[in-house]
Amino acid sequence: MPDAGLAFRRWLFLFLTLSSTAAAVTKLGSVLHAGGLSIGEACFLFLFAILFGWISMSFWLVLFGVVARLESVKLLPLAEAPCSDTRTAVLMPVYNEDVTRVFSGVRAIYDSVRDAGEDGFDFYILSDSTDPANWVAEEVAWEKLRQALPDAKIFYRHRHRNVGRKSGNIQDFCENWGSLYTYMVVLDADSLMTGETLGHVRRLMDANPRAGLIQVPAQLVGRHSLFARIQQFSSSIYGPTFASGLAFLQGPDGNYWGHNAIIRMRAFLQHGALPKLPGKAPFGGEIMSHDFVEAAFLRRAGWDVWMAPDLGGSFEEPPPSIYDYLKRDRRWAQGNLQHARVLIAQGIKLPSRLHMLVGLMSYLASPLWLLMLIVSATVLAPYRASDADKLAQLQLVLATLILLYAPKFLAMGIFLRDGNDVRAHGGTGAVLRSVLYETLFATLFAPVVMLAHSWFVLSILSGISSGWAAQTRDDRSLPLWFVIRRYWPHTLIGIGCTFLLWRFRPDDLYWYGVLLGGLWLAVPIVRITSSFSLGERAARRGLFLVPSETVKLPVLERAHRLRTAQGEDNRDFRRLVLDDENVRRLHLAMLQESLPALDMPWEKLQALAEAARRKDTGAFSRADWIALLSDPDSIAAASQPRI
Amino acid sequence: MDSEASAFQSGLTVLPFANLPARAPLTMVPGEIVAWTPARMANAIGAWMMEETKLPPLAASVNAPKRHA
Structure with a gap:
């Protein structure tokens, strides 16, 4: 049972979300109902209710984060053991990744652990690589690392069949070596953690025997393309307040995001294995987004799952371009939609169901939004609004805009309170300008994502499964023709919709201006934001700066230096x-x-x-x-x- | 350039081999994902009500002697 304070916060959150949604729906209902509610209007009202509820939920979540940060709430209310050398395995699962990046990262984390004076950490590179060149290159890189660090416990294991993908890879480790360790820390091929943070989470686990998992949110770092730098900046400015709100509301009912988390081995060995879902992909077969389900299983078994938003020392890289971001989203969309089957399973705790529902809605919101736009443009009869109706419409639009944009500005307000943090992001002026440009970008980017996610959902519901390709983790400027080939449908749809609106609903065209603008500009937006040189130029002008670019973070510096020193090895x-x-x-x-x-x-x-x-x-x-x-x-x- | 970077470029000499620790095999049992059906839901609600009201199980109560007989 959650403590009284946590339960109160959750009820308050629910009340605020539902009451603000109810108020907006009532207001819209009164406007639409003036001439009697048609089926089309009822559909519109229904879609509006879902989507308004969705954005008001994230608004109130951020507001809870603001309160938590203003009140300096201890978001991880756990005791910490004074010291620990409990045996812990640090796992780096890899799948056809850039070998130099992987081994530089492992070495940097190892060095950081050693410098922090932490003992008892063993490192495993768990390869599922199916590319024979990668396989051998990994072996050679591991041998080189072993020669450089003869006393280090850094092990390499290659799995010849990648059964169960990443979760199968971890399970294979657990079944063979898991019983040798008390905890495991799961990383991703592009993630890094500092020795201090690893020591912290281990001491927290030592002092809290009910804790099954502690997730340390990762800061986005290390990329240079314009898109990646915008992502890094926004996650650095807004992310902590979002994460605080989430931690404030979820308490020990937290979630697992697949990496940068410490897990109690006993809990995972007993409850972390995933079944195959009956039927074929995309909804059946192996569970693609394993992390949410593993967390739900741990919670079902009574283990606490915590998030530690204030620890720091946890990093990962964002995708380099919109194209790569959406490619990853296609896989995540399938994984989240697959959760619909777990969401209704017996015995799962309500907060775990909500985590999965939120994940599901992250992708369903786009087709619902698209549907609402189509309904509003085609089914809703054009009518001459009275002055009172116009006022109500204006109030609804304003409320929607506030819910959409206020979280950013609230989070920025909280961020600006910390002078050191502001300086590490280039100063107040630079932060304000960057937030302004980021908001503009996010506004134009939203319709592109809406169309892409709608297509993902449609294709998944049609039974088309995405494979499991290795992620692109290198900066690359996308060639113009490549972008045109992939994003011309966005532009064409934008032009087509503009024409139809201009032809049949010219008075309403301006309502859709920003949306249509994003679609018209899809190709240049994708192309320009993939640019490495524009990213660098923005950095020189103080835009989208993050602490990893302005302050030396040893583990990142070390990983970067090692990687650069290795250079490219193009041998077969x-x-x-x-x-x-x-x-x-x-x-x-x-x-x-x-x-x-x-x-x-x-x-x-x-x-x-x-x-x-x-x-x-x-x-x-x-x-x-x-x-x-x-x-x-x-x-x-x-x-x-x-x- | 780091010494560890130059080591490979000058050729690899494999040291006496020792990699993975000895395996300590065990089998993880996959968790169950059992979807709700109306019958299962009714059973669960029934079980919950029994628990909440502390009523004796139905089968036991039918043939039980009357309390004040």
């Missing part, structure tokens, strides 16, 4: 196994640790080995390379010198 690591005796010895030694089951006929393997020996590998598929590099006999045969 698959061939290195055959051509370089040392790499071959390393690879064979690692194969001995977990020999993969081969499913390729022996004759075909022999033929592959012979072709590889002749260096005739041009026609090899990825599966051919994987099979060849998984079989020690074939490697030996392929490495024989030509006679």
Whole structure:
């Protein structure tokens, strides 16, 4: 049972959200009802009620965050053990990632842990890479790291079949080595945590035996494209107030965001394994967004799940462009829609259901918004409003704008109270200008997201599953033709809607101006914001600055320096196994640790080995390379010198 | 350039091999996701009401001797 204060806050939050929604719906109802409510108007009212409820929820959430920060509420009300060396595994699951980035990150975290004087942390790079070049490159990078740090406990494991994707990868670790550890810290391939923060969360877990998981929200850092820098800035300015509001309301009923969290191994071993959902993808099969469900299972079993918004020392990188952001969103949309089946499962606690509902609504809101616009433009009969109706309309528009934009400005107001923080973001003037530009960008970006999310939801409901591609984690400016090929439908829809409105509802056209503007400008917005040089130029002018760019953060500096020092290595690591005796010895030694089951006929393997020996590998598929590099006999045969 | 960066570029010499700790295998049992059906919901509500009102289970009460007999 939540404590009385927490229960009061939740009831108050519910009351405020429902009452503000009810007030707006009543107001709109009175305007629409003037001439009797048609079916179209009823539909509009229904959609308006859902969407107004949705935005008022986030408004009140931020207001709770504002109160929490003004009152300096201790959002993680847990005791902390004075010291700890409890055995903890730090897990870095990887899937065809940039090898240099992964190992630089692990090394930087290891160094930070060592510098913080924390003992008892072991590191595991858990590879699910299916690209043979990545696989071998990871082995080589691990061996190099091992030579640089002979006493460090940094282990590498490659899984030959990525059953269950990331959650399967973690489960495989848990089933093989989990019982050796009391806690595990799960990272992502682009995430970093400081030694101090790792020490903190471990001491918190030590002192609170009911705590099953503590999530440390990650700050977005390390990218240079304009889009990424805007994301970094907005998460840095608004994020803490949002997170505070969430932590203030959820208490021990928190959520798990998939990485940068410490988890009690015993709790996870007993309750963290996920079932397959009956039926086929996209709604059946493996659970794609595993984190929410794992948190719900932990809560169902009685473990506390906390969020620690004030700890800091937790970082990840944003996607470099709108295209990459939306590509990731396609996968997340499917995962969140799949939660609809878990949301109604027996035994899940109400707050966990709400976490999943909010995730679901993050994607359903777009098609609902689109539908509401279509209904308003086509079904609602044009009518001549009285002066009283016009006033009511204006009040509703103003209320909507306040709910949409006030959270940003409230969060900024809270942020501006801290002089050090403001200086780390370039000063008050720079922050104000950046917030203004960010708000403009967010306004134009919203219709692009609306169309994209609507398409995602439609395609998912039509049974089209997204795969599991590796994420793009490098800055890249998108070529113009690439952007045009992908975003011309947005522009075309914008032009088409403008024409229809101009032709049939010219008086209403200005209501849709901003929306249509975002669609018209979709291509330039995506192209321009992907620009690396514009991102740099904005930084030089003091725009969208974040502390990682103005103040030295050792773990980020270290990771960046290591990565830069490594440079690019364009060698074909698959061939290195055959051509370089040392790499071959390393690879064979690692194969001995977990020999993969081969499913390729022996004759075909022999033929592959012979072709590889002749260096005739041009026609090899990825599966051919994987099979060849998984079989020690074939490697030996392929490495024989030509006679 | 960091020493660890140059190590690989000058060639790799594999040290005596020791990687993963010995496995301590166990099996994680997947959690259940059982959807509500009207019958299940009725059962759950019934069980909850029994619990709340502290009534004895129906089957036991039918043949139970009358309290004041």
